[in-house]
Amino acid sequence: MNLPLHIARRYLFAKKSHNAINIISMISVCGITVATMALVCALSVFNGFTDVVAKTFSAFDPELQIVPAQGKVFDPTNAQIEQIKKLPEIAFTAEELEENALIKFADRQEPIILKGVSPEFEHLASIDKLVIDGHFSLREGDIDNGVIGAGLAMFLGVRAGFLDPVELYVPKRNERINLANPATAFTQSEAYISGVFALNQQKYDDQMLIVSIDLARELLRYENEISSLDIKVKDGANIDKVHSEIKSILGNDFIIKNRFEQQEELYRMVNIEKWVTFLILSIILLIAVFNIVGSLTMLIIEKDEDIKILKSLGGNNKFITKIFLFEGWLITLVGAFAGLVLGLIICLLQQHFGLLKLGSTPGAFVIDAYPVSVQFLDIALIFVTVNLIGFLAVLYPINNLRKRL
Numbered sequence: 001m002n003l004p005l006h007i008a009r010r011y012l013f014a015k016k017s018h019n020a021i022n023i024i025s026m027i028s029v030c031g032i033t034v035a036t037m038a039l040v041c042a043l044s045v046f047n048g049f050t051d052v053v054a055k056t057f058s059a060f061d062p063e064l065q066i067v068p069a070q071g072k073v074f075d076p077t078n079a080q081i082e083q084i085k086k087l088p089e090i091a092f093t094a095e096e097l098e099e100n101a102l103i104k105f106a107d108r109q110e111p112i113i114l115k116g117v118s119p120e121f122e123h124l125a126s127i128d129k130l131v132i133d134g135h136f137s138l139r140e141g142d143i144d145n146g147v148i149g150a151g152l153a154m155f156l157g158v159r160a161g162f163l164d165p166v167e168l169y170v171p172k173r174n175e176r177i178n179l180a181n182p183a184t185a186f187t188q189s190e191a192y193i194s195g196v197f198a199l200n201q202q203k204y205d206d207q208m209l210i211v212s213i214d215l216a217r218e219l220l221r222y223e224n225e226i227s228s229l230d231i232k233v234k235d236g237a238n239i240d241k242v243h244s245e246i247k248s249i250l251g252n253d254f255i256i257k258n259r260f261e262q263q264e265e266l267y268r269m270v271n272i273e274k275w276v277t278f279l280i281l282s283i284i285l286l287i288a289v290f291n292i293v294g295s296l297t298m299l300i301i302e303k304d305e306d307i308k309i310l311k312s313l314g315g316n317n318k319f320i321t322k323i324f325l326f327e328g329w330l331i332t333l334v335g336a337f338a339g340l341v342l343g344l345i346i347c348l349l350q351q352h353f354g355l356l357k358l359g360s361t362p363g364a365f366v367i368d369a370y371p372v373s374v375q376f377l378d379i380a381l382i383f384v385t386v387n388l389i390g391f392l393a394v395l396y397p398i399n400n401l402r403k404r405l
Contacts, residue, residue, distance in 0.1 A: 004319060008326035011299060012334075024295040029335045031288030036339025036386050037346065039281050043378045044347045046274035048371025053266060054259065060125050060199055062094070062230035063239055064246065065257045073097070073225035080253070081229060084246055089237040094120035094230040097216040102169040102186075103209060105156040112152065113208045114168065116216020124232050127197065127210075134160020134195035138212040145194035151206035153196045165190040166209075170219040187219050282385060289332070289393045296328045296397040317402065325398050332390025336383055344379075347372045 012025065066081070068074040075081075076095060085093055094117060101114035117138070121127070127136050127147070137145050146166065153159065158166060169186040176185075191211055199205055217223070233242050239258065246256045260267055300307075307320055349355055354369030 004322035005326045007323045008330055011303070011323070011327050012330050024291065024298060025331065028288075028291035028295045028331050029338070031291050032285070032332060032335025032386060032390065033339040033342065035281060035285035035288045036336050036382060037343040039278065039285070039382045039386075040340060040343025040374075040379065041346055041372075042277050042281060043274060043382070044343075044372045044374045045370050046270060046277065047373035047375055047378065050267065050270050051373050052367060052371050053263070053270065056199065056201065060127075060130065060204065061259050061262050062124055063233055063259065064231040064243060065262055066229040066231070066246070066250065067227065067255050067257065069253055069255050072099075073222065073227050074254070075224065076226050076229055077224065080250055083249055084229075084231075087242070087245065089233050089242045089245075091232045091234045092120055092123070093232070094118050094124045095213055095226040096121070096228045096230060097213050097220065097222065097225070098227045099170065099216070099220055101209075101219065103152070103156065104167040104169065105158055105164070108156050110152065110155060111207075114170070114216060114219070115208055115210045116213040117210060118213045121210075121230070124230055130197040130199055131195045132198045134193070136197075137194040138210070139214070140194075144189070144191045144212060144215045146191035147195040147197055147210040148193055149205040149208045150196050150198040151202065152209065153193070155206070158193050160193055160195050162193055165192045168209075168211075168219060173221055187221065189215060189219055191215065282389070285386060286389055289389050292328050292331050292390060292393050293397055295331065296324060296394065297400070299327065300324055300397060300401055321398055321401055324401060325394060328394030328397070329387075329391060332387055332394070336386040336390070339386070340379060340383060344374065347374050 066084070084090070096118075097116040099114055101112055103110055103112045119138075122136055131147065132150060133153075134147075136147055138147070139145060148156075148158065148166075156166065168189050168191060172185055172187055191209075197205075197210075213226070217225075231242075231246075233239055243256055243258055250256060310320055350370060351372045356370045357368055358370060
């Protein structure tokens with residue numbers, strides 16, 4: 001039996017002669033419990049939002065995407081790209097040509113992102129799930145169609161199936177603007193709206209029009225250039241392995257991106273918010289842990305007679321300091337364990353019952369309740385952080401005790 005640990009456990013749970021020490025000890029445990037619980041809940045909510053974002057964009061972003069390291073476009077017929085297309089793990093590829101443009105309908109006009117895609121795009125992205133009006137169709141015979149974002153459609157006042165087309169204007173490349181006739185500096189075309197999509201992301205819903213890649217090339221005066229090559233891997237293939245293999249083939253001329261890298265800014269922002277929240281709650285935890293210092297100091301004063309008896313029985317200074325060192329660590333461990341359990345219970349309830357809502361109006365947001373996703377690494381990090389801060393806080397009253405002995 002570890003005698004110092006046994007005595008420390010008795011000190012923690014046994015009734016003290018002064019009730020204030022019991023209260024301060026319980027306050028110390030409760031403070032660590034609440035701070036730990038808050039860390040579990042906060043990090044799990046941020047993980048939940050990350051998962052929501054990933055699921056939202058997974059319906060639109062390809063599994064892998066190749067873009068040029070320099071410039072806007074590249075030739076998809078070069079040897080490296082052809083070699084990648086023949087990889088056995090790749091199901092098929094889709095070409096994209098993206099550029100800024102101006103859209104005009106009636107008396108309204110707006111700068112947009114013009115996204116030209118090849119026919120494979122419909123199978124690459126789950127676009128049918130996103131179309132809320134009309135259907136996904138980019139060309140019917142000789143007629144060019146477009147699928148427009150819901151916010152942009154609302155601003156222009158268009159809907160799927162309108163008889164009047166929208167007008168598209170793109171600046172001509174490598175040509176000077178004629179100030180006497182500025183209209184000659186633009187390439188102009190038309191497209192009928194066949195569908196309206198909603199991704200619930202402002203960047204796409206308010207700014208994007210999807211057209212056929214042939215129309216985009218016509219407007220931009222390209223022959224076969226593309227701005228990105230989207231890749232769909234076969235079911236069961238290891239995406240990370242395919243990513244590494246493609247990267248080794250491409251070298252430094254191209255960049256290969258997975259879904260997280262395609263939305264790097266958004267994921268970075270969510271991660272920054274997550275870890276800033278972790279830092280703030282850790283500071284609150286640090287303040288809560290200082291209760292241990294007061295509790296342990298008062299316990300040492302109360303147990304002065306016990307210390308003298310133990311020394312009389314042969315207990316050395318190391319033995320006595322171990323008792324109070326274990327006492328402080330037990331307070332931290334009990335608070336950390338209780339906080340983790342309570343935090344996990346709250347996350348489980350939120351995950352299954354959605355107790356905490358995002359708003360009072362159902363359907364106002366993409367999800368109605370705060371999303372929650374518990375990750376083992378976060379739980380391990382919280383447990384280590386709480387115990388490390390608690391263990392360090394105990395050292396101050398223990399050092400004072402050593403000086404007294």
